[in-house]
Amino acid sequence: NAGVTQTPKFRVLKTGQSMTLLCAQDMNHEYMYWYRQDPGMGLRLIHYSVGEGTTAKGEVPDGYNVSRLKKQNFLLGLESAAPSQTSVYFCASSYSALIRRGSYNEQFFGPGTRLTVL
Amino acid sequence: GIQVEQSPPDLILQEGANSTLRCNFSDSVNNLQWFHQNPWGQLINLFYIPSGTKQNGRLSATTVATERYSLLYISSSQTTDSGVYFCAVDSGGATNKLIFGTGTLLAVQP
Numbered sequence: 686n687a688g689v690t691q692t693p694k695f696r697v698l699k700t701g702q703s704m705t706l707l708c709a710q711d712m713n714h715e716y717m718y719w720y721r722q723d724p725g726m727g728l729r730l731i732h733y734s735v736g737e738g739t740t741a742k743g744e745v746p747d748g749y750n751v752s753r754l755k756k757q758n759f760l761l762g763l764e765s766a767a768p769s770q771t772s773v774y775f776c777a778s779s780y781s782a783l784i785r786r787g788s789y790n791e792q793f794f795g796p797g798t799r800l801t802v803l
Numbered sequence: 804g805i806q807v808e809q810s811p812p813d814l815i816l817q818e819g820a821n822s823t824l825r826c827n828f829s830d831s832v833n834n835l836q837w838f839h840q841n842p843w844g845q846l847i848n849l850f851y852i853p854s855g856t857k858q859n860g861r862l863s864a865t866t867v868a869t870e871r872y873s874l875l876y877i878s879s880s881q882t883t884d885s886g887v888y889f890c891a892v893d894s895g896g897a898t899n900k901l902i903f904g905t906g907t908l909l910a911v912q913p
Contacts, residue, residue, distance in 0.1 A: 727903030
């Protein structure tokens with residue numbers, strides 16, 4: 686199992702350019718997430734999906750769009766990149782299972798994409 | 804929304820020393836995870852621990868959900884333990900979203 690993979694690993698954009706980050710998971714997870722990490726901070730949720738064909742906004746969604754056309758893939762798009770979107774982007778996935786004492790939903794993360802917008 | 808605070812913000816240890824990292828959260832949580840972000844930026848799952856105590860080699864974690872805190876213990880630290888340790892909590896609902904603390908930066912010196 687590859688787990689969670691992300692492409693590309695690095696990218697440099699000019700202001701106003703567009704790009705798509707791809708996240709893929711082979712664990713048959715229902716839930717997928719996109720986070721961003723800025724220097725000295727923890728991760729913040731951009732968008733998430735609770736299943737194929739669904740998406741929802743997280744904490745910092747402005748300037749990003751997402752799509753989940755296939756269960757295993759979650760795409761993050763930047764339509765018009767801005768320097769404020771320079772960051773490291775992480776994708777994660779999880780499944781949710783009801784267990785005796787509640788639920789189990791451990792998240793697993795990809796290796797990250799380092800994006801610089803000039 | 805739920806707040807997650809970690810302490811200390813940074814820590815320098817000599818190899819072989821022990822340490823305790825703390826995570827406080829402001830509301831009840833369904834789940835809690837500890838991660839290690841290594842110097843290459845990779846996030847490594849350490850523990851999934853909404854309550855109770857778990858151990859994995861030199862690392863162990865305890866979550867006391869009723870008192871809203873979790874502790875990560877590192878014993879006999881090694882230089883490979885260096886990096887940032889994050890606590891993240893899931894406040895519930897159908898989305899399982901994680902809220903991260905700002906991390907503890909650990910440097911283990913030889």
